[in-house]
Amino acid sequence: MSGTDTAAPTRRRRAQTVPTARAWADVAVLLGLTSLGIIGFAPSFGGAAFLVAGVGGMLIAAATAVTSTLWRLTALPTAAIALFAYLLAGPAFAVPALAFLGFLPTLQGLANVAIGSVYGWADIVTLGTPVGAPVYIGVVPYAASWIVTLVAVLLAVRWLPFRPRTSWRLALVALGPVALYLAAILLGTDEAFQAGVRGVVFAVILLVWLGWRAPAGGVAAGSTAALRSRKLAGTTVLVVVAVVAGGAAGALLAPDAEQRFVLRDEITPPFDPLDYPSPLAGFRYFSKQVTDDVLLEVDGIRPGDRLRMAVLDSYSGTLWNVAGADTSVDGSGSFALVGRSLPAPPLATTEPREPITVTVVGYDDVWVPGVGYPDDFQLLGETAERSDDLRYNAGTGSLVLTSGLAAGDAYQLDPAVQIAPALEDLDGVPVATVELPPVESVPDIVAATAQDLAADAVDPITQLESIRGALVRDGFFSRGRASDSVPSRAGHGADRMIELLERPQMVGDEEQYASAFALMARSLGYPARVVMGFAPDVPEGAESVAVTGDDVSAWVEVAFDGVGWVAFEPTPDETDIPQDQEPAPQSQPQPQVRQPPTADNPEDELLSPVELDELEDDEREVPFVVPGWVVTLALSILIPLALVLLPLLIVAGLKARRARRRRHQAEGHHRVAGAWEEVVDRYAELGFAVPERVTRPRAASHLVEQAADLPTAADAARLTGLATIADDAVFSGRLVAFDESDEVWRSALDIVSRTEEGLPRSRRILSRYRIRRAARAASSARRTPRRRSR
Template identity: 55%
Template sequence: MTETTTAPKKRLDLRPVTGRTWVDIAVLLVLILLGAIGFEPSFGGYGFLLAGLGGLALGAATGILASVFRLNVVVTIVAALVAYFLFGSAFAVQGQALFGFLPTLQSLASIAVGSVYGWADIVTLRTPIGAPQYIAVVPYFATWIVALVSTSLATRWIAAKPRTAWRFGIALIGPVALYIAGILIGTDEPYEAGLRGVVFAILALIWLGWRRPNVASVAEGGAQRLRTRKIAGTAVIVAGAVLLGGGAGFWLAPANDERFVLREEIEPPFDPLQYPSPLSGFRHYTKQVTDEKLFTVSGLQPGDVVRLATLDSFTGKLWTVTGPETETDGSGSFALVGRTIPPQTFITPEVRRDVEITIDSYDDVWIPSVGYLTDLQFTGGSAENAGDDLRYNRSTGTAVLTSGLSKGDSYRLDAVEQRVITPADLEDTATAPLSLPPVTGTPDLATSKAQEFAGTASTPMAQLTAIQLALTENGFLSHGRASDAVPSRAGHGADRVTELFSRLQMIGDQEQYASAFALMARSFGYPARVVMGFAPEVTGDESEITVTGDDVTAWVEVAFDDVGWVSFNPTPEETDIPQAQVPKPQSEPQPQVRQPPRSDNDDEDLLTPVELEESDEDDNGDPFVLPGWVWAVGLSLLIPAVIIFIPLLIIGAIKARRARKRREAERGPDRVAGAWAELLDQYSELGYDVPRRSTRLMIADRLQAQLAEQPVRLRSLAAAADEAVFDGQDVDEERSEKVWTEALAAVAVARGAVTRGRRILSRYRIRRGGPRR
C-alpha cells in the first residue's frame, strides 16, 4: 500500500468574530439606531431612515470585514471612503443618481457637500426638511462614521484586550455623541425623549454590567450564584432606569419652549444686506431698460402684481432689507426651505396655481413671484440645478436665489394672496402689533405732512386713506425721462422726500411716493413696509405676458390685526404737470456780428473712414455638442472607475516606493535582507500565513508547505538572506540583484497559486509579513 501525502489547503489569514464580539456589535448598533431616530423631528417623518440605516449597515459591514481580513488602518480608511461614496448615491441622494443607485458626478458632489456643510445647513432649514437633496447625507454620514468606529473598536480593541469598564466607556462615546447630536439639531418637540433615553440607558448599563465572562474554574455552585447575582443586578438596573429615569424626565425635563436646540441659536447663512437695495435701482428700470424684455409670465389674473422684494428698514438714505441679526418680524430672516414652502394664512385667500416665469434679460438674486409662495420648482436653465440656493422669507413672501437668476432660467410656482379689501371693511380695525425695525432719519416735513393730510381722521384706515388720497390727487407722476414735462430726481431718502413736499408741486414716481407714504404711516406708529415689483397690464386673455422695465412699480403694505398685510398705492396717475408761471426776461438788442464764410465741405468729408475687420464667427458654424445621454453614460462609467482605480494607484505607488527603497539600499546586506522582507510582505498581502516570531528558515518551511508542490526555492532564499546578514562580509550588486530576481520570481509563483479574488484583494493591501531582523 502506497502512502500518499495530502497537500495542505490554501486558506486566508482571517480573524474570526467570536460570539461575544457579535453581541457587543449588536448592542452598539442598537444604541446608534436609538440616537439616529432623534433626527425624526427635523425631517418630519421616517424618510431619512433609508439614509440612516444605509450608513449604519455600511459602516458596520466595513468595520467587521476590515477586521476579518486584517486590513491595516490606512487600507481600512481608504476602503471605507470608497464604499461611502460608492453606496451614498443609492442611500442618500437617489434623485441625483443614475437609475436611482448608480453614482453620478452630481450625486458624488452632493455627498461631499452634505458631509461638510450639511451640519450647518440643517439647523437653518425650516422643518420638516425636504430640501436641499444633500441634507439626507447628514444622517447617512452620522450613522456611517459612528458605526465604523464602534464596530472597529469592538472587533479589534475590545475583543483583544481585557474587558474593562473604561474600554467599554470609550466604545460608548460614538453612540452617546450621536444621541446628543439628534437632540441639538432637532426641534422644540423631541421624539419620544423619555422612552428613548430609558431604553438607551438600560442597554448601556446592562452591557457594562455583563462585560465580564464567567470564570471557567469557578465551582458549579459559585457559577450559579454569580449568574443569579447578574440577573438580579440587571433587574435592579432596569427598574432603577425606568423609575428614576422616567421620574427625573417628568419632573426635571425643561418645557419644550425652553429646550436648547441649535436652530434657535444659529443665524441663517444668507445676509440680504450683502446685496444692494432693489429700490435704489428703480430708475434703472424706468430709464435704461424701459422697453427691454425682462421676463415672461403666464398664469396671472387681472389685478395681479409681481412681487420682487419687501423692504421694511429705513436708514435715512434708503429703504432696505432687515439684517438677519435683527430680532423682528421683518424681511431679513431668509432661510433654506423644503420642497413645500410653509403657507401663509389669509382671511380671504385667492390661490394662484401653475404660474410660469421665464427669465430673459433680468439678472438679480431676487426672484419675481406672485403673492405668497406655497411651492416653487425650477424647470429650466442653470437655476434648475441650483435649487439648494433657494432662500425664502415667510413673513414677506420674498424669495431669493443666492446664485442669481440669468437668461434662460424658468420656474413654476403656486401661491396664495389676499383678495383686495376695501377701506370700509377695515374701518374699525386696528393695526397689527408687529415688531418691525425702527426707521431712522425720517424728515420732519414728512411727519408734519402726515398730520396735515390725515386731518380729523381718527382710525388707522381713515388716516391712511386720507394720506393716500392727498398724494394721488395733488401729486404728479414723472420718471425723470427726457420726454417728461418736468424733471424728477431719483432717490427715496430723507432729502428726496423733503424735496417732494417742499416744491410747488409734488413730483416723483412710485419710488418717492411709496417711500413718503411708508414714512408717514410709520410716524403714526403703524407697521408699514415698501414693496417693489412689477405691474404688467393683465386682461385675462393673454397666454403669456412680457414684463419690461416700464412695468416696474412700488407700493406700501400695512399690517392690520387679524387681517394681514393690506396694500396701498399712493402714486398719482396724472402726468400733465402744470408749468409754474414765471415771467420771461425781456431780451436786449445785441450788436450785429458778421458770420464767418460758409464752408463747402460736405458732412461726409468731416468723417474719418474706419476699416472694420470681418468676423469669421458666422463661418465657423455651431460647435459640436455631445448629447446629454452620452455625458450620463460616460460619467456613470467614469466615476466608478475613478473610485476603484484611484486607491489602487495610490497603494501601488506606496508599494513601489517600498520596494525601490529596499532594492536601492546603500549596504549590500541590507539589499539582500530587503529582498526577503519584500517577499514576506507580498506573501502576507496575498493572504498566506506568515509567522511573525520565527527564523527565516522556519518561515520558508511554513510558506513552502502552503505552496504545496509549486516550484519555488524559499529555503535557498532564506539561507542567502541569513548569510548576507550574519557573515559580516560585503555583498556586491550582482549578488543582491540575483537574490532580488529569485525573490520576485517566488512572489510570481505564489501569486499564480492563489485565486483571482485574492490577487485582486492583495493590490489593495499594505501588510507587514514576518519579523524584521
C-alpha cells in the first residue's frame, strides 16, 4: 500500500507537467494558424526575411511555453525567461545583419530589437512598401508572432487540459492567431497575398479544430466508434461547404484593391521639413530666374504687409534651416496636423485683420505664404479635398501643405498680425527667454563686428538698432543680376558672411544681410530668427496684388519679453554701388627685332616618291580561301557574343561619356555635384532604390541603410561624408579647385567600386547593362524650389 500511495502523487505530478497528446495536437493547430497569419506580412516586406523573423518568434515562444510547463514555473519566472529568450534570439531572427556571425547577439542588435518592438508598429504603416529600412522593421513580424504564440501555447498546455473543453474556451485560445491574421491584413497593402486560399485554409482548420476537439453531447470525441464516425462525416461536410462557399463568396464579395481597408492608407506620416531644401537656399531662384513671373494673386492685403513663407532658426555654417526633431521637439521644424481653426502663437501680441484670399499662379512649393499668424485657414475649391495634408507650426506661424501647392490652388486665411511697437516703447525691455537651436560654425568676424557696432549701446533694442543701422548705412544692395553694376554672390554660408563683412564695401541682398544681422544678434545672446517670404508693393486702395519673384524678401525677428517677435529690416535700399576707379594701364613700346628670313621649302622637294615593285601575274600567291564550315562556326559564336557584348559596350561608352561630362565641368562646384550624381546613378544601376526629390544627406542615409547587409557596408557609409562635401561645394559659394574636385571624384568612384565588391556577381553583371540618367537634383534645383538639393 505504501508503494501505491507513493507512486500515485508522482503520476499526478507528471500528468500536470508533461503535455498530453491532445495538448500537443492543440499546439500544432495553433502554430499552423499562426503561420498562416505570418504569411500575410508578405505584401509589406517582400522577400523571405520577414518569414524567418516570424517563424523564429513563433518557435522561440512555443519552446518557452513548453519549457515553463515542464519546469512548472509560475507566471513571473515564465515572463522573465520568455523576455530573455525574446531578446537573446531577436538579433538572429529579426536583425541578422547586426548579429555576430549572423546568429550571436550584439549590443547593437539588442538595441534594434528593443527599438523595433516599440516604434516598428508605427513605422510599418508610414513607410513605403516593400519595407526594407530601417533595419529594426523586421522586428514587427518577430514580435507579433512571439507574443501571439506565447499566450496561445501557454493556454493550450497549462489551461485547457484542466478545464472542461467547451467551445468558448477553445475560441478564446484561438483569438491570438485570429488577431495576428487580421493584423497582417491591416498592416499590409491594397494587394493581399493569396487572400482566398489563406482565408479558406485558415477557416477550415479553425472550424475543424473547434468542432472536433470540443465535446459533443457530453461525451469525449474519441469515446465511441459511432460518435467518431459521425464527427468524421460532419467534418467532411463542413470542409466541403467551407471550401465551396468560402471560395465562391471570396470571388464574388471580395472588395477591389482600392476598397480594401489598410492602416497605411489611413495614417499620414509626420511631415519632416528637413526632407526638403532650405527655402533661403533658393532665394536667388526667385530674384533672378522668375523675377517677372506672377507667383500669387492676393486679395485683401494691406500696404506694408508681408507674406511669411518659412521661419528659420537653425544655422549650420552653410544654411539657415528649421530645427530638426533631434534638436528641438517644439521648434520651428515641428508641424502638427490641424483643422480649420489654428492654435494661437505662444509668444505674440497680435491684432485681428480682415481675411485675405490667395490664388496660386506660378508658385510651386509645400510652404504656404500667409500674413501674420493665421487664426483660421481654409482651402478653397478643389484644393479643399487635400485639407488632411495641412500642417501648422504655432510658434512660427508657418503653414505647409504636404502635397504641395500648384497653379490653380486657392486658400483663405484670417490673419492675426504682430503689433509693431515703436522703438521708444522697447527701451529697457529685455529680450524673451526662448529656447532656440544653437548656431554653428559662425565666423569670428561676425561676433567681432557685432561687438564693435553695439559697443556704445546699453540695452537690447539700442544694440540691435545700432547693428541694423550700420548695415543699412554702409551696405550696398545687389542681387547679382547682369544689370547690376557690381556682382553679388549668392549664398549665406560662413564664407559668404566673411566676404560680406571683410570687403571694403558690403554688397548683397536680403539673403546676406538678414543672415548677417541674425548671426550678430545671436552672438550677443538675443533670440533671433530669419524669416523668408514676399514683400509686395501694395498701393493704397488696391483690392488685389500680383506677387512676383522680384518681391521675394528676407528679414529678421527678435523676441522681446511681453511683446513678441519684432521684425527688423537690415537690408539697405537699392542704390548705385560706387566703383573703384583704376587708371587703365599704359602700353609700353617694345624694341624692334629683325626677324630671320623664311625658308622656301617647296612641298615637292620635301617629299620622296616611293616606287612599288610590280609583281608578275605568275608570281602572285593564290589567296587563302576560308572553308564554309569555319564561317558558319564563327558566325554562330560571334553573333551571340555580339548580342551580349555590343549592348555592354554601348552602355559602357554612354556611362563613360556621362562621367566625363560631369567630371570636366567648367566650375568646381558643378564637378563636385557631378561626382555625387555619378554615385547616385551608379548605385541605382546596381539595383539600389534611390529616393527621389530628397536632399543629398537623406538620399545617402537611404543608400547606407540598404547597404547595411553587405560586407562592404563600411565603405557605403562613406556616402554620408560625400553628400556633406557636395552640399558644402554647391551651397557655400566658395571656389572649388580642380585638385579638390578631382579628389572628390576619386573618392566617389572608390566608394562605388568597394560597394560593388560586396554585391553578388549577378547584380554586378546586370548593372553593366543599366544606365540611369534621372539624378538631376542640382539642375532641377535651378528650376523648381521643391527639387533643389540641400
